[in-house]
Amino acid sequence: MSTEVQQTLLQQQLQELVKVGVGGKFRDTNDYLEKVEGELKFEEEMMRGGIDRYQKHVRDAQTKGQESTTMYGLYTQQKYIGKLSHLIHLKVQKVDTGQVGVHQVAIKKVSQCLPKTAFYLDTQKLRDDQSIWDTCSLIVLKNIIDGISNESTLNNISILIGSALMMEARILMFKEQKKDQYNQVFKKLAGKNIPQKANRWQYKKNVWVYCMNKHELQFDDWSKEHRLHLGVEMVHLCELLGLVKVGRMKTAKKHTIAYVQPTPKIIKEIKNFNIKNEALYPKYLPMLMPPRDWVNPFVGGYYGRKHNFENKAKEIANALQSSKSNK
Numbered sequence: 001m002s003t004e005v006q007q008t009l010l011q012q013q014l015q016e017l018v019k020v021g022v023g024g025k026f027r028d029t030n031d032y033l034e035k036v037e038g039e040l041k042f043e044e045e046m047m048r049g050g051i052d053r054y055q056k057h058v059r060d061a062q063t064k065g066q067e068s069t070t071m072y073g074l075y076t077q078q079k080y081i082g083k084l085s086h087l088i089h090l091k092v093q094k095v096d097t098g099q100v101g102v103h104q105v106a107i108k109k110v111s112q113c114l115p116k117t118a119f120y121l122d123t124q125k126l127r128d129d130q131s132i133w134d135t136c137s138l139i140v141l142k143n144i145i146d147g148i149s150n151e152s153t154l155n156n157i158s159i160l161i162g163s164a165l166m167m168e169a170r171i172l173m174f175k176e177q178k179k180d181q182y183n184q185v186f187k188k189l190a191g192k193n194i195p196q197k198a199n200r201w202q203y204k205k206n207v208w209v210y211c212m213n214k215h216e217l218q219f220d221d222w223s224k225e226h227r228l229h230l231g232v233e234m235v236h237l238c239e240l241l242g243l244v245k246v247g248r249m250k251t252a253k254k255h256t257i258a259y260v261q262p263t264p265k266i267i268k269e270i271k272n273f274n275i276k277n278e279a280l281y282p283k284y285l286p287m288l289m290p291p292r293d294w295v296n297p298f299v300g301g302y303y304g305r306k307h308n309f310e311n312k313a314k315e316i317a318n319a320l321q322s323s324k325s326n327k
Helices: 003-019 031-064 071-096 100-115 129-145 156-176 179-190 198-216 224-239 264-277 313-325
Strands: 244-252 256-260 290-297 299-301
Touching: 031 071, 031 264, 071 100, 071 129, 071 264, 100 129, 100 156, 100 224, 100 264, 129 156, 129 224, 156 179, 156 198, 156 224, 156 256, 179 198, 224 244
Parallel strands: none
Antiparallel strands: 244 256, 290 299
8 A cells, every 4th residue: 555545544534533523623513513412312312221121121020020139129128128027026026925816826937937046045035136037028028029010819929928938947947957968059059050041039949949858858847827827927017017908809799809919108119219210220332422531520421411410412512622622
């Protein structure tokens, strides 16, 4: 390639760089503003893409009954776990002192979900610390939130909660009786050996059940009646927190079905949370214009409102020109 041809290509590249505002002041202000406005529109599309992705994730989670994995599901669990642990602690204390009815005694089963450290060694009584119930609270909240957008019968969701708590009690016994075998399974499930398309919780449950049966763990399964009563008590505690309410629907002359429904309070909380957080993770794409220089931790890079205080095309163009002229 001759020297003249190389110089011509270099001049063309420099002209293109100058045209987009790199290396000097922009020559055509109208054209420059038009390009900045195009960049702003492009960044708005990035924001919209992030919102659409967030909403799709929520819809998929609702369809699969896995709302506890969404951002608002995780936030709700974190917000209410301490409050639910407090109510469980008070309820178990009443059982120990005989202040509850016969049907509520099933809640005493939940004590099997606690490690030995939750009890005083000398008296084997529960420690006066509500945080020992956090694992149980998390299990209850997960099952409640998983179906919070869809009506579930009280019996179904109570059995799910009771069965999940029983599973926690079995795994805890496995850990305390056969620690080496437990650690092997735990290490396997903590790695990346879980199939990507599998339901992670169901897969882990199946592995635990298989391994506990293989090592002949002796555990007295809770009866369906006890799991039902325990689950009903946990749903009632969630009612006290304002998460759900139990409604009744008459299906026949002498037959009524109880349904667990979200309260207007929690629906409003979820709606407000989604409005505030759905735009936090836009689909980041390469910029159409050269990125802005960072003048402080809040202004620079992208041009749009999400990332900068200056969000009008003319102000951005002036800021860019001012930045270049000060160099």
